[in-house]
Amino acid sequence: MSGDQLKWLFFSLSGRVSRMAYFLAGLLLAVFQAFALYRFTLAPEESGSSQVWAVLFWAIFFLSVWSYVALGVKRLHDFGKPGIFAVTLFIPMVSILAFVVFCLYPGDEGANEYGERTNAPQ
Structure with missing residues (x-):
């Protein structure tokens, strides 16, 4: 996967994404967040490395929030639904x-108004 494809997958709101790509991308984001948090907890308090890992964790966290929204929008597009419904991802139990629904429910077969195929920009 090229850099442009990764940038589209994690940061763009256009196009559609399949169940598997959604799940794997979400898993990768969770691993990055967990690793930074793990390293932060291992660093001695008030040390320089503790501060670096804290900043890195928050940077990854904020990038991940946008990426989760972008993935959710593209997954909704795969169902033929508007991306605005992605705001529901901020409601704890609904998210x-x-x-689970995004990972299990199949998207539209063939083209829809959001793209010709899955896993590609519109």
Whole structure:
């Protein structure tokens, strides 16, 4: 996967994304967040490395929030639904249910108004 494809997958709101790509991208984001948090907890308090890992964790966290929204929008597009429904991903219990639905429910077969095929920009 090229850099442009990764940039599209994690940061763009256009196009559609499949169940598997959504799940794997979400898993990768969670691993990055968990690793930075793990390293932060291992660093001695008030040390320079502790501060670096804290900043890195928050940077990854904020990038991940946008990436989760972008993935959710593209997954909604795969169902033929408008991306505005991605705001429901910020409601705690709804976000868990939405994640399960997004991972299990198949998208539209063939082209829809959001793209000709999955895993590609519009």
